[in-house]
């Protein structure tokens with residue numbers, strides 16, 4: 001009987017060097033280490049989505065210029081597997097089908113028709129599961145001062161452990177409303193795509209996380225986790241221009257401040273962000289800007305499931321989890337920032353970020369690792 005085999009999530013991979021960091025990646029790790037406070041404090045250690053500062057600093061050492069210089073240690077294809085006793089329901093096929101639906105809307109830049117269709121589809125899908133999504137509309141300004149309307153979407157799925165209801169966003173509250181018990185797990189992603197002069201549909205960047213969250217909605221509605229799960233679809237993760245200053249993470253910065261004002265942040269037990277998770281040969285590195293214990297929990301589940309593409313390598317990422325981390329929320333970013341062949345990030349922010357680069361298997365691996373983590377938190 002191949003029961004244990006069928007319950008492992010062996011990664012698609014190309015090599016077996018055990019995930020050791022290359023010299024370049026060790027430099028990244030050293031620069032990005034949270035222990036290196038002076039570097040961290042000046043922000044030089046953060047690898048932004050859109051800007052790899054470390055790579056800029058190390059550009060002269062790289063073999064090729066630009067973003068493509070991250071030399072990944074290939075994912076080892078096999079490791080000893082631990083038995084998995086937990087029943088997991090996340091379907092990579094269903095998740096990828098959701099990505100396809102979202103990608104079909106075309107570019108989802110803020111203010112576009114594709115963006116509106118994506119919002120409508122997310123809401124309809126969640127309502128179809130009997131859930132009650134909430135849209136959080138807000139206006140911001142792009143770097144040139146133009147008003148940009150944005151929409152975050154949140155939805156709450158009850159857990160098996162009784163917990164007080166979340167107050168509606170408009171309800172007046174006081175500090176006493178903040179329940180000291182951290183009874184909510186947030187799964188988050190962004191659904192918008194970056195504006196480019198070419199057609200950019202963001203199958204992986206924006207699409208994959210959205211598809212995963214819609215599948216999580218089905219999974220946790222059908223079989224609730226112990227704790228309440230709140231799904232968050234951020235708008236405006238992408239910069240209008242370049243990833244610098246405040247031109248990025250509009251939706252997450254807004255929601256983090258909103259929840260802070262509502263005294264809701266202490267309710268968040270953990271926030272797991274999913275971004276660029278669908279590439280057919282993924283490698284996930286440990287983000288040093290995430291909460292270490294939460295990263296450890298996720299990687300622990302990955303090891304239990306035999307998901308060797310969760311590697312013991314470090315990277316520093318600034319993303320939609322950052323505004324929450326800054327406010328003390330325990331958060332982790334699960335992101336594959338090697339979205340391209342041979343450990344490059346060559347497809348990132350290019351017309352090549354299309355559905356054919358993704359696989360149901362990759363979606364399933366990440367989905368099940370995260371589902372297992374959520375069920376265990």
Ligand SMILES: [Zn+2]
Pocket residue numbers: 049194205238349
């Ligand atoms: Zn992007």
